[in-house]
Amino acid sequence: MLHLHFVAEDLSRIRFASSPLWETVMSLRALTGPDTGAQLHTPWRRRVERRLAEVDMDLLTALVRPAGYIPDFLVPSPHRRSVGFATALAQVAAGDPAEVARQLRHLAGHHVAQQGPGRAARIRLLHRLADAPAESLTAIVRELDRYWGAAIAPFWPRIHALLRADLAHRLEELADGGANQLFRTLHPSVSFDRDTLRVVKYYEGHADLAGRGLLLVPCAFAWPDVIVLTAHPSVPTVSYSPRGLGRLWEQHPTPHRSALADILGRTRAALLAQLDLPMSTTQMSAQLSLSAPTLNVHLHALRAARILASRREGRHVLFSRTALGDQLLAGGADG
Structure with a gap:
């Protein structure tokens, strides 16, 4: 001790x-x-x-x-x-x-x-x-x-x-x-x-x-x-060790060919799948190889639909899935 x-x-x-x-x-x-x-x-x-x-x-x-x-x-x-x-x-x-x-x-x-x-x-x-x-x-x-x-x-x-x-x-x-x-x-x-x-x-x-x-x-x-x-x-x-460590390497399959991708579009479905953890636009841009302006358009749409939520932390805005986003993703994976 x-x-x-x-x-x-x-x-x-x-x-x-x-x-x-x-x-x-x-x-x-x-x-x-x-x-x-x-x-x-x-x-x-x-x-x-x-x-x-x-x-x-x-x-x-x-x-x-x-x-x-x-x-x-x-x-x-x-x-x-x-x-x-x-x-x-x-x-x-x-x-x-x-x-x-x-x-x-x-x-x-x-x-x-x-x-x-x-x-x-x-x-x-x-x-x-x-x-x-x-x-x-x-x-x-x-x-x-x-x-x-x-x-x-x-x-x-x-x-x-x-x-x-x-x-x-x-x-x-x-x-x-x-x-x-x-x-x-x-x-x-x-x-x-x-x-x-x-x-x-x-x-x-x-x-x-x-x-x-x-x-x-x-x-x-x-x-x-x-x-x-x-x-x-x-x-x-x-x-x-930080909270949520057990989820660090969890990966939802990117739903390119799913009903969710058909509704949201492949980019927004992939974006939703990445957000097991809260991320900034910089982090998501690196993960998905998207430009900041393109990413912001998708984030705004998903947040307006209450599929994503955001909070400010210092100089960064962090995005995360809402309960609705989790349900949509789970349903898309099941499908």
């Missing part, structure tokens, strides 16, 4: 962020782990495994093991609520080589992380990386960039939509019931009592937030674990 101890100032400095780099790093566990988390992402894994021929997966899977310690330098805390992949990767590239070397050696000796076949070869590789940390950091950044392009970027609009929906819900929870309500529904392994956040882990530990606050990062590939970082000099971080 890990105990995170709050002072009053920490409660007023709880904030949220999402990171494409966190998804990239944590997804490596879904490729190698035999646990529930890997099974949950099986549809994604089947689609990406054939894309990884140009990526040094031996290097990346030595750095991110199915369980146990993950080097902190791979998952820097986001500075803003939403950061781009290039910005986050630049944080990794700017890491202190001495600290990188220390973390790599710690990983090489970690009894949980170094379980499983290939242990001796992994440990030798990690020590070689630690002996030349500046050059190793360059290689790690290069391979993370390649892996992002092959495994995460094609699916980022859908993942990002899930994260945005979760952040909106968590902010409402915090506004409605404060920290007690927020943490009560955050994750089954998390509990909060007065001034202490408890996270079920394989080890016993204590950490004082000491007025630094707490950063909460939803991460689709974190399930079933809760990732906790307290060694950063800035903000202690807890990463958890």
